[in-house]
Amino acid sequence: MVQAKSWVMVKHFDGFPKDSDFQLKVEELPEPKDGEVLLEAVFLSVDPYMRWVFWNKLPEYCKTAETLSSKNPAFPVGSHVVSHCGWRSHSVSDGADLIPIMADWPSDVSLSLALGTIGMPGLTALYGIEEVLGLQKNETLLVNAAAGAVGNVVGQIAKIKGCKVVGSAGSDAKVAYLRELGFDEAFNYKTVPSLEEALKKAAPEGYDCLFENVGGYFSTVALPQMKTFGRIAVCGSISTYNDGTPQTGPYPHFTMIVKQLKMEGFTQNRWQHKNPESLKRMMAWLKEGKLKCREHVTKGFENMPAAFMGLLRGDNIGKAVVAV
């Protein structure tokens, strides 16, 4: 028997999440049956989508875990997996929802990156750029929430592809990090006197591509800065996730007509059949020093809600993870 801790939701979020929306529970887990494995979480992920996918349960995505005991030959004791078992310290799985960590994962690369640059957020960046935007050499790309898990990878991949990259982020420390990563232009959207002027100054020629993570007001101001025939990958809309009442206009249609823009929403799982090859490609970039990784690590399973709320507040530079 193992004592498993789990975070459950006791009240659905109303606006910004609160401590009182979460409760820590402890339960005894049975030994795994034939075909099952017992997992212990090593790192857990907190992600913005967790704000909108759970209704009465905490999210089913995403942690790296180590197999403690196993009656499933596909997952021997000591093997590492990405699992979708929720905010739990331990869980029993029949293996169906487990993704083995890449076979030749280098020993000097933290397993936590399987939740970040070499995981779902990194894949989101890659597919948004290659499958949705079809970004071409010498184009100008704008990305917002640029110092976050997805945004920093977007900017770095766009630089690998020979593009001009402009990033916006919510603190001077984040802007300094973007410059360190090689972004051509970066600004703090919270302190610039005018977002419109900042966007114009960063790329007077306009933007071929927008990798949209934020939505809302930022989107309204950015669309008129697109070049004619500009492309927009709608990845996220984090500025709206905590709204009690949906935001209303201005609406994008007139600008889209005049500029003849193409806008496509996506979720990264559309291309999951490409994940093994894509993860290998990004690991190679990492090992070659072309892709840098930074993490915002919160220690302790008991701090999951604090880590999640910190992410929504913008505390993180790079990927926000919890080390158990």
Ligand SMILES: NC(=O)C1=CN([C@@H]2O[C@H](COP(=O)(O)OP(=O)(O)OC[C@H]3O[C@@H](n4cnc5c(N)ncnc54)[C@H](OP(=O)(O)O)[C@@H]3O)[C@@H](O)[C@H]2O)C=CC1
């Ligand atoms: N479509 C898909 O398949 C996926 C979509 N996403 C989306 O991508 C986006 C980025 O996710 P991810 O990289 O994991 O998260 P991040 O690591 O970027 O963390 C979230 C960041 O969003 C910014 N933010 C928070 N509130 C606001 C606000 N009101 N206005 C503007 N910015 C805000 C903060 O940065 P700052 O200090 O700069 O404001 C914060 O650090 C999200 O919208 C997410 O939903 C993520 C994964 C998959």
Ligand SMILES: CCCCC/C=C/C=O
């Ligand atoms: C259930 C996993 C969804 C991952 C896609 C995320 C979208 C936005 O954050």
